[in-house]
Structures are given as structure tokens and as C-alpha cells.
Amino acid sequence: MAAFFLAPNMLIFGVFVLFPLAVNIAYSMTGGNALFLTNREFVGLDQYERLFDCGNYLDRQTCREDLFWTAVWNTSAFVVLQVSLMVGVALVTALVLNRDLKARSFWRAVFFFPVLLSPVVVGLIWRWILQRQGLLNFGLYELGFEPVNWLVERNWAFAAAVGVSVWAHVGFYALILLAGLQAIPKELYEAAEMDGTKPGRVFWRITLPLLMPNLLVVLVLTLIRAVQIFDEVYVLTGGGPGTSTLFLTQYIYEVGFASHLRNPGLASAASILMGLVLIVLTLFQLGIVRRNDRRGGK
Amino acid sequence: MQIRKIVLALTAGLMSSTVAFAGDVRVMWYSDGVEGEVIQDLLNRFMEQNPDINVILDNVAYQVIQEQLPIELEAGRGPDIARVTNIKTLADHWLDLTPYLADPEYWRTNLGAQFDWMRPDGSEIIPGFMTQLTLTGGFANKTLFEQAGVEIPGAEATWDEWVEAAGKVQDSQQLNAAFAIDRSGHRISAPNVSYGANYIGPDRLPAPVDEGTKTFARKLVEWTESGRMNKDVWVSAAGTTYRAAADDFINAQIAYYYSGSWQVANLSTKIGDAFDWVATGSPCGTVACSGLPGGAALVGIKYTKNPEEVGKVMDYLASEDVVREFTERTLFLPAHKGVIAGEIDFQSDDPNVKAALNAFVKATGQVHENANALPAWKWGTPVYGALVTRISQAMAGELSIDDAFTRIDEDIKAQVAEASK
Known part of the structure; x- marks a missing residue:
């Protein structure tokens, strides 16, 4: 009976996840520009060898697929910066929104609103704000400052990519943390207050330890999402200036779909490697969830 | 009853937007300027003269033509006619219009100078014509x-x-x-x-x-x-x-x-x-x-289910009067020898x-x-x-x-x- 009820789910999972995954693995072992697998030549692990053909992985110029390694290093830097910032801002936002503010619901809606926007809309809005003749430079000019070419200077463009993605998603993660904060028993804070405990100590000894399960979930979800970053940054910077915001998903898209002679085999190999990273992160997340469940059960 | 009607209407709407029926000709088109409106006018006129052929103009972004159309073509699908600029690379997917045209010689004489731009090397097919040079x-x-x-x-x-x-x-x-x-x-x-x-x-x-x-x-x-x-x-x-x-x-x-x-x-x-x-x-x-010549071509797609109708639409769009009107209203340079030889009155006050x-x-x-x-x-x-x-x-x-x-x-x-x- 259990199998009967599971079957529809397994069927959907099989058709939309396992089958495409198997096809993707098969593609990654073929070469040529043909779209159909049957028309493609089997090349074994050549595409992977091509991706890993590198004199020094730290120097992308020594790599045969230099753009792949550019995307790897850019994505790594993005993940470190964006995840740190995202978790930090989400935590601060949640702590503020958990206080007895005036119009608290309104402020919660304000922070959550960007989450409802399409990533393309997010990218376009910020592009209009940050471009050379955009809103921000207009404001700077009016205030007597020199305009900055935000999307053409590599450090500013990278910072913009990080900042915009944090702005767009922080509301969602703040909401998870807010739920965690509200689950912390009020009695603990009351007891701490009666003992005269300083606010900083309350945060480190009560709030943070009890919020840790939610924080870990947020951390892993943010990590996974950061590795997959594409849409809003693609619209915002197009991967530029140069290749300074070229991330892995855009590399895969460019190689597999956007270049004049598509290379589905190479794009599939790159996506399999990216998938492996995501599997590790997902397993990590599952581990955390199970550990939390076990703790909850005790 | 009301719900059933809504469901039927939605189904019909969805089908009409994705499936080409017998007599339907779907044209995938992109615009740099006003040519989308001009071609729609011309096609409306064609449909008045040929009520048995329904031409559906899908106005899409240029990026769709560049990125999505090639994948559809590789999969043996796509519209019946498309306006493309990546003409030579995709040449294997174009339909040979020759058997479906009223007068292939007219095409060779007036539009043949650019056929090699849009057909595989060594081929003699008539795949379409340049809407603009x-x-x-x-x-x-x-x-x-x-x-x-x-x-x-x-x-x-x-x-x-x-x-x-x-x-x-x-x-x-x-x-x-x-x-x-x-x-x-x-x-x-x-x-x-x-x-x-x-x-x-x-x-x-x-x-x-x-x-x-x-x-x-x-x-x-x-x-x-x-x-x-x-x-x-x-x-x-x-x-x-x-x-x-x-x-x-x-x-x-x-x-x-x-x-x-x-x-x-x-x-x-x-x-x-x-x-x-x-x-x-x-x-x-x-x-x-030197400049670099090029242009956009209107080509038949070889996976069409309605090649006869495609031939008629293409014959109409490649006719001298229609090309002249298209040229004069869009301010494009024509590829049609007859049009070039005659008077072109570009319609602009600028x-x-x-x-x-x-x-x-x-x-x-x-x-x-x-x-x-x-x-x-x-x-x-x-x-x-x-x-x-x-x-x-x-x-x-x-x-x-x-x-x-x-x-x-x-x-x-x-x-x-x-x-x-």
C-alpha cells in the first residue's frame, strides 16, 4: 500500500529529476554540436579532462578552459562574501523585527517584499539605479560627488552583484530566523532579566545557541542558492565587467545555449561538477535537519 | 457548466497559441524598428486574399531568434517561417521552397544573389529571401x-x-x-x-x-x-x-x-x-x-507540416510590390533586383x-x-x-x-x- 501512495511522487521524481540527471551524465560523455544524444559521438571523460586541463588551478590563464576556472573562482568568492553578508544581515533584520517596533507588520512586509519580485525585475531595477546615468549617480552628482561607473569597475560590479542578491533574498532568510526567535521561550529572557544579565550576554548565551538550528538551515540554504546564482546577476551585469561577475551557471548557459556553436557536452560536464558541490551541501543540510529532529525528539 | 466553458476556452486558447493546424502558417519574427507592424499589415492583406490560410505572426525578442530557435530546429521543430540573421550556420534546417513556388525563376532572377548566404555549400535550393540587406x-x-x-x-x-x-x-x-x-x-x-x-x-x-x-x-x-x-x-x-x-x-x-x-x-x-x-x-x-554586408532573411523551415501554404506566403512576401512597400515603410535596403532598379520612395519626413x-x-x-x-x-x-x-x-x-x-x-x-x- 505504501508503494502505491509513493508511486506518483516517485514517478514525478524519476521523470523530472533522475531521468534528466542520467541524460545529463550521458551528454557529458559525448562531443560535437548535435542536440540529440543519438547523433553525438561518445568521448568518455574528455570533457572533464578538458575542464581540468590546467597548469595551475590558481592561475586561470594556465587552464585550457580559462573561463570555467574564472567562473569557479568568481563563484567561490561570491559564495564566501554573499553567504557571510546574507546570514549577518538576515540575523540583524530578524532581531530588529522581533522587537516591539511601531508598525512591526509593515516593516516585516517591507523586508519581505523584494523576495516576491522576479529576479529579472530585481536585476533591471538595480541596473537602472547603478548604470552610469542611473539614479544613484544622479543623486551623487546632485550632492556634488563624482559619479562612479558602478557596473564597469570590477570591484564595484562584484560588490553590486553581492549586494543586490542579498537585498533580493534577505527577507526570506530573516523570516526563517524570526520564526526561530519567536520559538525561544520568553521565560528564559525573563529569568535573565531578573538576574540582571547584560543584553550582550543574553544574546550570546540564550538567543544564539537556541537559534543555532535555524541559523544552520539558513546557512546551508544560502550556500546552495549562492552556488546557483545566475538570473539577477546576469541581468544586472551580464557577467561583466570583463568576466568579473561570470559565475558557474552563466558559464554553463553560455557554453550550452548562448554561444554560436553550442557545446552541450562541455556544459553538461560543468553542470555535473556543480551538481556534485550542491549534493554535498544538500547532504550537509539533511544532516543538520536530522540532527535537529533527533534533538527535538529528546 | 460555467467552469466547463472556462476550461474549454482555456484549452482552446492554449492550443491555438502552441499548435499549428492545417492551413496555419506560424512566422517567427523579430523587429529592430517598425517592421513588425509593417509585416503584420502585409500579412493581414494576404489573409484577406487567401482566407483558407491563417498566418500567425509571433513577434519575439532578437535573443529568442539567436538562442531558442536553433535549439528548436535541432529538435526538428520550430515555426513554419522565420526571420533570421544566423543564416548560414543553420542552413541545414531551411526548407527548399522550389517545388512550392509559383515561379522559381522569378526568385532566382530577383533574389538569387544572396541564396548562397543562406544555403549549405554546394546546394542549389531556394531557402528564402533577404528581407533587408x-x-x-x-x-x-x-x-x-x-x-x-x-x-x-x-x-x-x-x-x-x-x-x-x-x-x-x-x-x-x-x-x-x-x-x-x-x-x-x-x-x-x-x-x-x-x-x-x-x-x-x-x-x-x-x-x-x-x-x-x-x-x-x-x-x-x-x-x-x-x-x-x-x-x-x-x-x-x-x-x-x-x-x-x-x-x-x-x-x-x-x-x-x-x-x-x-x-x-x-x-x-x-x-x-x-x-x-x-x-x-x-x-x-x-x-x-569597407563595411560588412549582411542582413536578415526570411526562410522556410523544413519541419513545417504545411509547405504548400508556406510557399504561398513566401511568394506573396517576395513579390515586387510587397517588397517595395516593405522597403519604403521600414526604411531598409532591399535585396530585390527589380525593386532596386525601380523607384523607391522611402516614407519618412526626416x-x-x-x-x-x-x-x-x-x-x-x-x-x-x-x-x-x-x-x-x-x-x-x-x-x-x-x-x-x-x-x-x-x-x-x-x-x-x-x-x-x-x-x-x-x-x-x-x-x-x-x-x-
Whole structure:
């Protein structure tokens, strides 16, 4: 009976996840520009060898697929910066929104609103704000400052990519943390207050330890999402200036779909490697969830 | 009952938007200017005359034509007719219209000059016709030049002279940049050829980057570093992403803009009487003052279920009167010999337009043979892609220009090897 009820789910999972995954693995072992697998030549692990053909992985110029390694290093830097910032801002936002503010619901809606926007809309809005003749430079000019070419200077463009993605998603993660904060028993804070405990100590000894399960979930979800970053940054910077915001998903898209002679085999190999990273992160997340469940059960 | 009606209406709506029925002809079309409206008018007239054929015009973004259509075609699907610019690379997917045309000889006589641009090498099929011929070329903001007291360079002026003159305008009028070229490998191929580049090797495969390409690419990078060339257009994207610089010219942010004849209608509509502008032809290099010819073709797709109807639609759209009307209303350069031989009354009150179109017609006489060979060469677009990707990296300071040349050769070599599998 259990199998009967599971079957529809397994069927959907099989058709939309396992089958495409198997096809993707098969593609990654073929070469040529043909779209159909049957028309493609089997090349074994050549595409992977091509991706890993590198004199020094730290120097992308020594790599045969230099753009792949550019995307790897850019994505790594993005993940470190964006995840740190995202978790930090989400935590601060949640702590503020958990206080007895005036119009608290309104402020919660304000922070959550960007989450409802399409990533393309997010990218376009910020592009209009940050471009050379955009809103921000207009404001700077009016205030007597020199305009900055935000999307053409590599450090500013990278910072913009990080900042915009944090702005767009922080509301969602703040909401998870807010739920965690509200689950912390009020009695603990009351007891701490009666003992005269300083606010900083309350945060480190009560709030943070009890919020840790939610924080870990947020951390892993943010990590996974950061590795997959594409849409809003693609619209915002197009991967530029140069290749300074070229991330892995855009590399895969460019190689597999956007270049004049598509290379589905190479794009599939790159996506399999990216998938492996995501599997590790997902397993990590599952581990955390199970550990939390076990703790909850005790 | 109400719900059933809604469901039926939704189903019918969905089916009509995705499935072509017998007698339906779907046309995938993109627009640079007003041509979408013009073609819809013409097709409405066709449907009045042929009530048994329903032509559905799908107006899509250019990116859809470039990125999604090739995948649909590879899968053996797609519209019945499409307006495309990647004409040669996808030539295997075009329908041979010959058996479905009323008079194939009319097609060969009037439209045959460009058939080799759109059919596989050695083939004799009639795949479609060019809705417009294009030629790359420059536009100068005449008002800005006058305000700066700088004379517009003459017909034989070199790229260096143009950049110098535009640079004086930039300094005088405090512009962000002197000039811009669209972010496209196609666009910079004209000046490359003018400096002696030949992309086609003796075996018809891509030749290594030669001195012609190197000379102009070096200049382009230097002009970007010095702030003469608008950095935003090329540097602010990665890969092969296309970026036009038309808005910078329309907003009078640059004095000189190198693009092509297809911009004439766009500039006329958007600039209006804000300032005067002129088409200048292509600046000279050391070898020629060449533009790069090209254009958009309307082709039948060989996976169509309704080839007879496709033939009738194509016969109608390629007829002399219809091509003339399309040309006059869209301000495009025609490919139809009969139309070219006759009177063309371009429909525009803008005095800049006729002068611009005449300048482009005049510039067709300057096209170098190496540029003329490119539209019919199947490796053109991969070469353009490698050029734009790597040169913009050099402009961004990520690669030295010499490393960029090495990478261009490697990229093209890898693509040729991959395509031969």
C-alpha cells in the first residue's frame, strides 16, 4: 500500500529529476554540436579532462578552459562574501523585527517584499539605479560627488552583484530566523532579566545557541542558492565587467545555449561538477535537519 | 457548466497559441524598428486574399531568434517561417521552397544573389529571401560636431582621423566618450577587414588571427583605455552577449557611432528633431574603407507540416510590390533586383533619413572582397563570438591583447574540432 501512495511522487521524481540527471551524465560523455544524444559521438571523460586541463588551478590563464576556472573562482568568492553578508544581515533584520517596533507588520512586509519580485525585475531595477546615468549617480552628482561607473569597475560590479542578491533574498532568510526567535521561550529572557544579565550576554548565551538550528538551515540554504546564482546577476551585469561577475551557471548557459556553436557536452560536464558541490551541501543540510529532529525528539 | 466553458476556452486558447493546424502558417519574427507592424499589415492583406490560410505572426525578442530557435530546429521543430540573421550556420534546417513556388525563376532572377548566404555549400535550393540587406557603417552627431567647431571627417578619413575628430568633440562638449561600436564581433569585422584581415583560410576553415585583426583590435583596446571608446558597451558584459550602443548616440552621449544601416529607422524615430545626424559610411583602414554586408532573411523551415501554404506566403512576401512597400515603410535596403532598379520612395519626413540611406547605398561600392565573402561563410559567427569574448576581456584588463589573440585562435580551433565530431 505504501508503494502505491509513493508511486506518483516517485514517478514525478524519476521523470523530472533522475531521468534528466542520467541524460545529463550521458551528454557529458559525448562531443560535437548535435542536440540529440543519438547523433553525438561518445568521448568518455574528455570533457572533464578538458575542464581540468590546467597548469595551475590558481592561475586561470594556465587552464585550457580559462573561463570555467574564472567562473569557479568568481563563484567561490561570491559564495564566501554573499553567504557571510546574507546570514549577518538576515540575523540583524530578524532581531530588529522581533522587537516591539511601531508598525512591526509593515516593516516585516517591507523586508519581505523584494523576495516576491522576479529576479529579472530585481536585476533591471538595480541596473537602472547603478548604470552610469542611473539614479544613484544622479543623486551623487546632485550632492556634488563624482559619479562612479558602478557596473564597469570590477570591484564595484562584484560588490553590486553581492549586494543586490542579498537585498533580493534577505527577507526570506530573516523570516526563517524570526520564526526561530519567536520559538525561544520568553521565560528564559525573563529569568535573565531578573538576574540582571547584560543584553550582550543574553544574546550570546540564550538567543544564539537556541537559534543555532535555524541559523544552520539558513546557512546551508544560502550556500546552495549562492552556488546557483545566475538570473539577477546576469541581468544586472551580464557577467561583466570583463568576466568579473561570470559565475558557474552563466558559464554553463553560455557554453550550452548562448554561444554560436553550442557545446552541450562541455556544459553538461560543468553542470555535473556543480551538481556534485550542491549534493554535498544538500547532504550537509539533511544532516543538520536530522540532527535537529533527533534533538527535538529528546 | 460555467467552469466547463472556462476550461474549454482555456484549452482552446492554449492550443491555438502552441499548435499549428492545417492551413496555419506560424512566422517567427523579430523587429529592430517598425517592421513588425509593417509585416503584420502585409500579412493581414494576404489573409484577406487567401482566407483558407491563417498566418500567425509571433513577434519575439532578437535573443529568442539567436538562442531558442536553433535549439528548436535541432529538435526538428520550430515555426513554419522565420526571420533570421544566423543564416548560414543553420542552413541545414531551411526548407527548399522550389517545388512550392509559383515561379522559381522569378526568385532566382530577383533574389538569387544572396541564396548562397543562406544555403549549405554546394546546394542549389531556394531557402528564402533577404528581407533587408544591411551594411555596417557609422553615424555622426552633426549638431555636436558643429557645436564643437570640429569638421566632420571626409569620405576617405581613417579610423584614427575619425577618433581624433570625435575626441575633440568629446573634450569640447564634455561627453562621456567620443565614440562607440556595438558589442558584436560582426561589427568590428568591417574595420578588421579594412586593416587587411581575412578570416577565411585556404581550406575554407578559420585562419589564425592575422595582422589586420590585430592592428584594429589593438587600436580598439587603446581607445577604450584612453576613454575615447565608450567602455560601458564592451566591458560591461561577458561572453558573446550583444550590446548595441544606439542609446548612447540617441542621447547625444557620443559624437560618433559605428553600427549599420538597420539603425536608420530607429535613429530617425527616437532622435526626431533633437539633433541632426549623418551616416558616414565606413572609416578607412590601411587596405579599404569597407563595411560588412549582411542582413536578415526570411526562410522556410523544413519541419513545417504545411509547405504548400508556406510557399504561398513566401511568394506573396517576395513579390515586387510587397517588397517595395516593405522597403519604403521600414526604411531598409532591399535585396530585390527589380525593386532596386525601380523607384523607391522611402516614407519618412526626416531629412536625415534619405541622406543616410543614400550614404549606405554609396558605401556598398566600397565593400572589400574579404568582407563580401563573410556572409556566405559558415564559420563567420563562431569567429565573431571568439573575437567579442576575448577582446572585451583585454579591454577590461583581464588579458593582454596578445594573450587575447592566442585565446581567440584556441577558442576557434576548439569549436571547429568540436563541430567536426
